[in-house]
Amino acid sequence: MGDLQRHRLAQVVIDDCPRCGWHGYFHDYLATLGGDWATAVCDNCYADLHPGITVTVRFFSARSGGSSEPFAVIRERTRSDHPVADIGQQLAWRLAWEHTTLLVEDARGEAMADIVPVSQEEAERIAASLAARYWPPDAAQLPWVTSAYPPAAP
Numbered sequence: 288m289g290d291l292q293r294h295r296l297a298q299v300v301i302d303d304c305p306r307c308g309w310h311g312y313f314h315d316y317l318a319t320l321g322g323d324w325a326t327a328v329c330d331n332c333y334a335d336l337h338p339g340i341t342v343t344v345r346f347f348s349a350r351s352g353g354s355s356e357p358f359a360v361i362r363e364r365t366r367s368d369h370p371v372a373d374i375g376q377q378l379a380w381r382l383a384w385e386h387t388t389l390l391v392e393d394a395r396g397e398a399m400a401d402i403v404p405v406s407q408e409e410a411e412r413i414a415a416s417l418a419a420r421y422w423p424p425d426a427a428q429l430p431w432v433t434s435a436y437p438p439a440a441p
Contacts (some may be wrong), residue, residue: 291320291336303383304329308431310383311374331373334366335437341367344436347412349377350401351388360413361402363390363437378414380421384431410435 292417293316306328311381316334320326334340343365348357359379365372365417377387393402405413430437 291318291333292320292322293330293333293353294327301334301339302327304332304352306332306437307335308378308382308384308429311385321369330364331364332437334368340351344407346405346407346435347375347390348403348409349403350403352399352401356416357388357413358400359389360405360410360417360435361387361389362410378431378435380417382414382418382422382426382429382432407435415433 295316296313300317301311302317305311305326309329309331313329316333317327317329317423318336320336322347325379328336331342334342335367344413345365345438347361349359349361350357359377361375361377362384363375373389375387377385377389378384389398389400390404392398393400405436411432411434415427418429419433426432
């Protein structure tokens with residue numbers, strides 16, 4: 288799609304997405320904008336940027352029993368080109384979005400945490416709180432902390 292190019296990977300790589308803050312395995316695909324491999328984005332960000340794919344995002348907070356503050360914020364993406372939502376990604380004290388099984392465990396009634404739907408604004412407040420609690424002040428300026436879900440346009 289113009290400057291947006293999706294590339295199939297020959298092997299799994301571990302990397303960070305500079306757009307959404309994902310940290311982990313890139314299993315099958317990554318995408319470039321304008322051929323810039325130095326800032327390649329994850330396949331979920333490819334879906335965000337592709338005009339023919341609709342992405343819906345829901346947010347949740349995760350609290351330990353008896354705690355007043357969440358230990359993580361979770362986002363779940365549903366894509367029009369995939370039949371089911373992803374398992375969920377959490378942002379916790381490490382300030383990188385990573386896979387979590389908390390939503391699956393909650394759906395099965397097996398969760399050891401209280402999982403509650405929240406707005407994007409509340410998700411961003413939780414992310415900022417996690418950044419302030421565990422990191423230097425400039426960590427609150429990371430793109431995926433200031434916005435729990437990046438806008439469609441780069």
